[in-house]
Amino acid sequence: MRRTALATALILSFVGSSARADYTPAAGAQAGEQLMRLDLIRGKYPGDPLALTENATRAELISLIVRAMHREERAAALQGYPAYPDTADHWASGEIALAQRLLRWSTADPLADAQGRFRPDDPLTPVEALQILMLLIDLQPESKTPYPANYLNIAVAEGLITEQDRAMIQSDPEQPASRSMLFYLADRAFGSDRGSNGSYYRTYFDTAAPFLTLDGPTSPVGSPSVRITGRTESGAMLFVGERQIPVEPTGDFSFDVALPAATTYTIQATARDLVGNEITRSVQVTRTGGPPVSLTAEGPVILPAGSTASVPLTILDEEGTLLPHAPTSGTSDLGRYREGRFTAGEKAGNGTLTVRTGALETTVAVQVVLASPATLSLERAHTLVNQPLPLIVRATDPFGNSEQVTTGLTFASQSPDVTITTDGTFTASQSGSYPVTISYTGPGGPVTQRLKVRVLLGPSLESLPPTSHRLGDWVRIQAVVTNPDGEALTFGATGLPQGLAINPATGEITGYADGATGVYQPTVTVTSTSGYSASQGFEFTVLDRPAPPIPKLAPQYITVALGETPLPVSVKGALNYQLLPAQSYLPDGLTLNPDGSFSGVINALPVEEDLFIATVLVTLPDGLRILPVGIFVLK
Secondary structure (H helix, E strand, O other), X not given: OOOHHXXXXXXXXXXXXHXXXXXXHHHHHHHHHHHHHOOOOOOOOOOOOOOOOOEOEHHHHHHHHHHHOOOHHXXXXXXXXXXXXXXXXXXXXXXXXXXXXXXXXXXXXXXXXOOOOOOOOOEOOXXXXXXXXXXXXXXXXXXXXXXXXXXXXXXXXXXXXOHHXXXXXXXXXXXXXXXXXXXXXXXXXXXXXXXXXXXXXXXXXXXXXXXXXXXXXXXXXXOOEEEEEXXXXXXXXXXXXXXXXXXXXXXXXXXXXXXXXXXXXXXEEEEEOOOOOEEXXXXXXXXXXXXXXXXXXXXXXXXXXXXXXXOOEEEEEOOOOEOOOOOOEEEEOOEEEEOOEEEEOOOXXXXXXXXXXXXXXXXXXXXXXXXXXXXXXXOOOEEEOOOOXXXXXXXXXXXXXXXXXXXXXXXXXXXXXXXXXXXXXXXXXXXXXXXXXXXXXXXXXXXXXXXXXXXXXXXXXXXXOOXXXXXXXXXXXXXXXXXXOOOOEEEEEEOOXXXXXXXXXXXXXXXXXXXXXXXXXXXXXXXXXXOOEEEEEOOEEEEOOOOOOOOEOOXXXXXXXXXXXXXXXXXXXXXXXXXXXXXXXXXXXXXXXXXXXXXXOOOOOOOOOOEEEEEEEEEXXXXXXXXXXXXXXXX
């Protein structure tokens, strides 16, 4: 720190500011006293140097700002410069001219009135004071809020005033600010941490960090905690991580640090003075431990193929002290282990890792997942028009490991003919080839790939008309197919009569109709290389083949008189004779016997009839014969 007297005053000022107390005349008086100690204001009257109850003027605020920025010499050089029409002869003309150059604004000059005058001796309101101070520390008002709330809201948010201050100012926004109020507002603004190096107080008065010493044991300790002592600047705050350590008025402090493991610890502490200057010191402490009595491993250990990961081990001695540096070894079927780190091989899968230290041993599950970058593919990349297709994604890593993935997937398509649900169901309303963007985030990292899905129409079969053939006939039937996708086709058929088959390449059904007669209902199916098929059934009738005609023998003629029986018919070698009534015409009472003889006599003749016909089926050893027989009746 520099300027001891000023720093002491500054500390007091920050004690008041950091508390964010509401404005009171006492708070204004305290702020004025600190500003006077810092030589930012000078006594106005011998008996009343702060003149707290008088109205503050615009020139007094500008003078205070120039002094806070240590620009007095430059302001003196500008004394008498007419920055505004009414300031050339004013005691603060140099400060006003310098402020006009130092303060930046984007639109109208906030220091001038409507006539371009500065009005240096006019009183200013608290809002006007805030407007100029906020311009100094680069705080912009709210853009869409009316004046003066646009300034007051930001001032509250940034800690320049309190909620109670805002309410008081808004109750009479045109009420002039007293010097007490001006000192209060200036102290808040100068303490705001808005400058390039922090607050204006820190920038122009205090940039030195506080001193800090740390003391700890110089030799290894066996206890689970250690006490650290030290000293820092009086009034500074001390932090160990996020924990604030109490500091005595003398600057002395002490704190305990846990040492759960047998290792070397670097203990850091940071001292921060009231203007934000910091210093950090550290001390090293080593904790010793006994031989290990307990070994556990946290799992499963999950890592991509070919990568390395730490294996969380807990090694304790008899007193429960962690031994992070105890030597270990290990074996696994999925990779190699060395001193707390496991390196996976190229093969993905599940296995185990056995870790040892001394006589202790523990086993932990290991899962080796796909390495990155992975290549994505679709198990099926085709479908039919308007037929939903679940997109089944496989990921393959550079080592050749492949697996189906179901989580961490997103799908997208730019085609208006395509819809894809969040679970990856693809549907297209037109045939064609459609790009699909698939993103996958797995243990090995993210990957995005563009794949194509073919949308087909599939083959179709024309209907087959009913057909019939007789037993033993040669059959040829051609299945007619429509193949809009141009893929190779395979034909098949079920339910065909015995003797018929379909050519799988051409769809032609050929063969002899053998087997049983009857009506069949076969089905013809055609299948494309993508696996899409169409079927048609048809009716196929197998008819019986008619028997061949029976050979005829030479006719025989018999003459018989009325009242007599005709002579027998006779064929050499005949085994049986059978009259075929439908093809015969005999007189009543006359019948043919199996041995070829007749029974009965012809007693009468129909009118004008004297010839009768008998058709006889003769059984011979080599088959049947037809014997026509004519019987003439003598009258």
